[in-house]
Amino acid sequence: MSAPGADPGPARSSGDGRGERALLVVGIVVLAASLRPAVTSLGAVLDLVREDLGIAGWLAGVLTALPVLSFAAVGALTHLLTHRLGVHRTALFALLAIVAGSGVRAIADSPALFTAGSAVALAGMAVGNVSLPPLVKLHFPDRIPTLTAVYSCALLTGAAIPAGLTVPIADAAGTWRWGLGVWAVAAGVAALPWILLLRQDVREREPPAQLVPRRLVRSRLAWSMAIFFGAQSAQAYSQFGWLPSIYTDAGLSPGSAALMLMVLTLIGVPAPLVLPAYARATDDHRPLVVAFSVVTAAGWTGLLVVPTTVPWLWAALLGLGGAAFPWVLAMIALRTRTTEGTAALSGFVQSTGYLMSAVGPLGTALLHDITGSWTLPLWGLMALTLPMLWTGVHFARPRSLEDELAASGRSR
Numbered sequence: 156m157s158a159p160g161a162d163p164g165p166a167r168s169s170g171d172g173r174g175e176r177a178l179l180v181v182g183i184v185v186l187a188a189s190l191r192p193a194v195t196s197l198g199a200v201l202d203l204v205r206e207d208l209g210i211a212g213w214l215a216g217v218l219t220a221l222p223v224l225s226f227a228a229v230g231a232l233t234h235l236l237t238h239r240l241g242v243h244r245t246a247l248f249a250l251l252a253i254v255a256g257s258g259v260r261a262i263a264d265s266p267a268l269f270t271a272g273s274a275v276a277l278a279g280m281a282v283g284n285v286s287l288p289p290l291v292k293l294h295f296p297d298r299i300p301t302l303t304a305v306y307s308c309a310l311l312t313g314a315a316i317p318a319g320l321t322v323p324i325a326d327a328a329g330t331w332r333w334g335l336g337v338w339a340v341a342a343g344v345a346a347l348p349w350i351l352l353l354r355q356d357v358r359e360r361e362p363p364a365q366l367v368p369r370r371l372v373r374s375r376l377a378w379s380m381a382i383f384f385g386a387q388s389a390q391a392y393s394q395f396g397w398l399p400s401i402y403t404d405a406g407l408s409p410g411s412a413a414l415m416l417m418v419l420t421l422i423g424v425p426a427p428l429v430l431p432a433y434a435r436a437t438d439d440h441r442p443l444v445v446a447f448s449v450v451t452a453a454g455w456t457g458l459l460v461v462p463t464t465v466p467w468l469w470a471a472l473l474g475l476g477g478a479a480f481p482w483v484l485a486m487i488a489l490r491t492r493t494t495e496g497t498a499a500l501s502g503f504v505q506s507t508g509y510l511m512s513a514v515g516p517l518g519t520a521l522l523h524d525i526t527g528s529w530t531l532p533l534w535g536l537m538a539l540t541l542p543m544l545w546t547g548v549h550f551a552r553p554r555s556l557e558d559e560l561a562a563s564g565r566s567r
Contacts, residue, residue: 161461175258175355179294180302182348183287186246187306188313189345190283193257194222194498195268195420196317198395199298199413200331202403207331216520218273219396223388223516225274225281233285239354246286253342261336263499271397288501296519297514307427307481311420313396319417322410324431368561371503376559378489379546380483380500384508386539386546387479389515390451393536394419396516405462415470422474427481444547448540451476455537459530462524492557500556515539554562 197204197218199328237246258274263269291302317338371377398419402412433443448465454472462469487501519532526532 159289168484169292176283176294176350178348178352179290180305182246182352183302183306184289184309185345185348186283186290187255187309188248189250189285189312189342191314191420192341192401193253193273193280194392194395195314195322196335196338197273198397198416199318199321199397199399200325200401200409202333202409203331204269204335205326205352208263208266210269210271213522214266214270216268216517216524218511218521218560219392219516221270221277222280222395223272223392223509224282227279227506227513229278229281233282236282237286237289242286242290243349243352243356245282245512246290247293247346247353249279249283249286250342250346250349252282252337253278254346255279257335257339261339262333270326285505288318295367295488307484308424311424311465315417315420315424318395318420319414322413323457324411335392340438370560371499371556373558374556376504376550376554376556377500379549380487380490380504381507382481382511383479383543383546383550384504385403386543387447387477387483388512390473390507390539391477392512393515393519393532394477397519397523398470398473399536401533402462402466402530405466407466410484411466415466418470419474419477422471423477430482430485438550438553439489440482440486444544445550447476447479447482450546451479451543452537452540455533455540459533461535476540479547486550490555492555496556 159493182367201215201218204210210218236248254278256272256274256279259272259275260269261272263272287306288303291299291306295302321338325331329332394416398416399409399412402415402490403409407415418497433440450472452471454476457469457472483504484501487504488531491500514538518535522532523529527565
């Protein structure tokens with residue numbers, strides 16, 4: 156067992172026994188799988204929850220925007236938690252928050268209590284999301300690409316399964332409360348490996364460094380990646396929150412509409428395994444940026460024009476476009492030369508991008524509330540593929556953050 160002040164560097168991996176390493180892999184996978192059910196399960200039954208609790212349209216918009224707001228706000232503070240508590244305790248804290256928040260909203264009898272429970276669950280999700288990379292770096296420094304691909308697949312699977320199963324569970328139980336509450340139980344089970352791993356917890360020796368240096372705010376590369384990340388996330392969380400409602404209003408049954416959300420999320424599961432190989436094969440990723448933008452726009456067009464004609468196709472196209480998410484995360488490492496640069500760029504892109512992305516689910520709700528139709532919201536979401544294309548082409552070409560900052564410093 157490491158002392159609280161032990162160095163969490165690469166040597167940690169060699170000291171982990173085979174059984175402990177296996178338990179760590181299990182813990183990382185189940186943690187990742189627990190970080191999206193709070194979002195996609197709500198999207199599947201949002202109409203039922205609104206009707207039962209009397210949730211206004213504007214508040215429903217806030218609920219769908221809460222995930223990205225939590226990522227931007229709570230996620231930025233997670234490095235302080237890992238420093239004070241240790242990475243294993245932080246992972247357990249994230250899962251317990253998901254359990255508590257998901258459980259509260261499953262029994263909530265008012266919009267205020269439901270929103271409070273959602274906020275707690277999503278805060279836990281944000282903490283867990285930021286905790287995964289340091290966990291992998293701490294225990295598997297020689298397997299970072301492999302473990303990152305594994306937990307990314309688990310994360311996407313954890314988004315897909317609740318999207319498809321929440322409505323059948325709710326139908327079988329006769330209430331949406333069980334449809335949401337079952338994922339609190341699942342997160343509780345996921346916490347068990349981390350209880351066993353507490354005795355191996357470690358903390359950083361030094362306080363965490365500032366994640367967003369002032370010079371980074373003047374970086375064109377950093378801003379282009381943040382805008383791309385924000386535009387993509389705005390669309391993704393609008394899909395998680397509103398896609399079933401869009402399909403239901405078009406004429407699909409609630410079960411079929413929820414299944415479309417499952418198709419959308421499942422289609423992207425293999426992407427983390429494929430994209431790293433593509434990244435190693437070429438330095439110029441502009442064709443991939445064009446593909447992401449085109450297939451996403453095609454998916455929105457299908458939803459706008461003929462939503463119930465081959466509805467699975469529009470969901471699949473949106474899911475393929477969503478592969479831009481693991482791609483841009485990989486590009487953060489590929490467009491930096493140093494560990495410090497990667498950490499700084501990751502913090503800036505994710506915190507800034509997630510803050511920007513709140514306009515997607517919230518704007519979708521407000522436009523639908525004002526117009527009573529999905530037409531204008533869908534046009535707005537389709538328009539977000541343009542900044543994706545414009546900014547993505549910029550950082551898809553070979554360049555590095557450190558070189559850009561060095562050139563900027565020389566020109567001053």
